[in-house]
Amino acid sequence: MGRLENGRKHVTFLHLLGAEMLKMRRTWILWLHILMPVLGIAVFLWYYSFSMWSAWGKISGYIEIVSIVCPVLVSFVSALAAEQEKQAGHFQNLFGTGRHRESNLAIKICLLMLWNLAALLLAVGGFGAGFSLMTDVKVPGKFYPILILITWVCQMFCYCFHLFLGIRFSRGISIGAGVVESLVAALMMTGLGDGIWQFLPCAWAGRFTGYYVQMTANADINKEFLRTQIETGGIVMLLMTLAGAGLLFMWFHNYEGRRMED
Template identity: 35%
Template sequence: MKGLFHLMRAEHLKMRHTFQYGLHIGAPVLGSLIFVLYYSMSGWNEVAQISGFVEVIGIALPFAVSLVCAGNVGLEEGNHFQTFLGSSVRKWNAFLAKWLVLLGLCFITVLAAIFLFGAGFHWGLGKAGLSFADYAILAVTLCVGSAPLYLEHLFLNLRFTKSVSLSVGVAQFLLAALFLTGLGDGRWQFFPCAWSSRGVLLILSYLTRKDMAEILAAEVRSSLFLCLLLLAVIYAIIRAWFHFYEGRQCND
């Protein structure tokens, strides 16, 4: 466990002078500001406005994850993955450290975006909105939904190149938007790219529609079970693959 923490600290140090911290700081500030300004002129009801904001975050996450993972793995290409693969006795810990650090940054970024939006929505626009506990639940939902995306895009960048990862990220972005329609009903749980956008919509409905609380609670439980089961499968497959990983050519 101590070795894992050292690897996670090393990941932070490697990203210190890259665009990644700037992206994770600037995105929530700019995104929340744009939506608060737009909603100051919009006639939507409060729940629809909150729903629109969190859905956009959910749709954007697949491409954002592909961009962040491409930049992070790109840091390892300079020495042909030698530091990455040789930094720990347990090779998997190097991958796990990357995954946990990027997922942690995602949580901080999404939480900041939602809290900034909530603050602007309540104090700037004078609307009731949700409680800060409910906003935190929405942030956790978005981040948990992005967990398999970081696994997938770290795999794509390590096994192939950043262009493959970015292309898949664009496709997942479009699929996440498409699955917000009726096409995603009953199917979105089997497509990790739609977990954040559809999951946060389901949780928001549960938090705001008390008349359907029991029905929505049952749907939340069944969806959560399927998603966690699929996440465990993805984790196991990528961990088994990484056991035999020895790097790749850095000629992207």
């Protein structure tokens, strides 16, 4: 019986995920995850074709821009997803029955995270493939996959936060917060972020990927210090992400569909 129940849950999850994908396929959400990475790759590879930066400097610069753009993209996508649910019966499809509303929210977050992963595979993997044709710099085979994984994991809290803003308040507030987060993310990559970046989710991707690039590119850098920063930031990120997701689902369980604009 236990195996049968697990099999049913697995089939139900895939069914709900497929239904959610069909529901969003005609929106701008999917195209944003394709067009923005392709445009970014084209612009940067064109610029790097005549730029005098070092090879590792070019890689680091591109990854920094990806990390800065992520909060805006997440906020925009989350706002569109929330707006779609509002227009489809004022969140009634998302609510479903009482015992299924948390599952519906989890499915939506999972699908958005999968699309985010696909966008990062295209943005970082596509850049890596193109850049390898332009230069003879040697990078480890796991370098780009690890960058993709780091950046992706750092987005979980942001999706929870911006879905809350989009559902509870409005599309404008979610996007506006994303713009502010991108500006903060850029600042946190400078010395201003030392000591506080761990507590700002928008800064996680930039700092973690930056440290990884430094550890890979520079054999003389203080790797012990970077490992300490990564370990401390990783613990804080894990705790904040779990707390953020838990609070989102607790709030959504009792949410009645009212928004600030209603």
